[in-house]
Amino acid sequence: MSAVHPSAIVDPGAQLAADVEVGPYAVIGAHVVVGTGTRIGAHVVLDGHTTIGRDNTIHPFATIGGPPQDKKYRGEPTRVEIGDRNTIREYVTINTGTVQDVGVTRVGDDNWIMAYVHIAHDCQVGNQTIFANSTNLGGHVEIGDWVILGGYTGVHQFCKIGAHAMTSVGTVVLHDVPPFVMAAGDSAKAHGINSEGLRRRGFSPAAIDSIRRAYKTLYRSGRTLEEARAALAAQGDAGGDDAARSIALIAGFLERVTRGIVR
Numbered sequence: 091m092s093a094v095h096p097s098a099i100v101d102p103g104a105q106l107a108a109d110v111e112v113g114p115y116a117v118i119g120a121h122v123v124v125g126t127g128t129r130i131g132a133h134v135v136l137d138g139h140t141t142i143g144r145d146n147t148i149h150p151f152a153t154i155g156g157p158p159q160d161k162k163y164r165g166e167p168t169r170v171e172i173g174d175r176n177t178i179r180e181y182v183t184i185n186t187g188t189v190q191d192v193g194v195t196r197v198g199d200d201n202w203i204m205a206y207v208h209i210a211h212d213c214q215v216g217n218q219t220i221f222a223n224s225t226n227l228g229g230h231v232e233i234g235d236w237v238i239l240g241g242y243t244g245v246h247q248f249c250k251i252g253a254h255a256m257t258s259v260g261t262v263v264l265h266d267v268p269p270f271v272m273a274a275g276d277s278a279k280a281h282g283i284n285s286e287g288l289r290r291r292g293f294s295p296a297a298i299d300s301i302r303r304a305y306k307t308l309y310r311s312g313r314t315l316e317e318a319r320a321a322l323a324a325q326g327d328a329g330g331d332d333a334a335r336s337i338a339l340i341a342g343f344l345e346r347v348t349r350g351i352v353r
Contacts, residue, residue: 138186139167143174152182158211160188173199180205187212252343256284265350269339270301278352300333304340319344
């Protein structure tokens with residue numbers, strides 16, 4: 091049986107795995123599903139149609155599954171889906187999706203989400219990300235795997251941030267950030283690639299060199315975005331499989347850009 095503190099309020103309709111821990115004064119709604127090994131801290135609110143996977147730790151006063159901050163929302167049964175092994179710190183808020191988009195806000199696996207982070211409706215967050223304190227994502231934002239967002243980063247609605255990208259503290263993201271790029275400022279500008287992070291994650295020297303050349307193609311060659319896409323297609327043929335995969339990741343991201351890229 092789940093270890094539920096006697097002061098917690100758990101709707102009879104909620105589905106909690108047998109070993110879920112629920113702290114004092116937590117509130118869990120009727121349409122919530124929580125997987126094995128997950129720990130829910132004091133005063134946490136889990137609401138809406140929310141599914142939470144295995145081995146997550148949710149710290150006090152987090153609120154997950156609340157209605158979106160969208161004036162078009164009319165109470166539709168949209169959802170939040172959270173994967174496995176995430177750490178969600180104090181006062182984090184994650185809102186459900188909207189019917190104007192996919193209807194679900196998703197957070198993947200192994201993410202580290204620090205205090206006071208807000209993840210708005212219809213955001214799609216990958217795996218192995220780090221969101222530092224007071225990061226805020228507008229609605230419909232997409233965040234790739236291994237992204238690191240510095241404290242007080244603000245991401246405009248509908249923006250995309252590619253895998254392995256990084257922002258510094260206080261960054262304001264108004265345009266898409268390609269994979270591997272470091273961005274900083276208000277509004278954000280590109281400042282090279284996250285080469286140290288790539289080395290720590292096991293990227294080969296050849297792959298990092300290819301990513302560095304791709305960055306120069308995007309930002310130092312004077313090409314338009316369309317011209318840069320064509321040039322990157324040719325670069326993907328050199329440098330071996332690791333380099334080709336890295337260039338393909340950048341090229342695929344650029345095909346989906348809708349707000350332009352940070353410059």
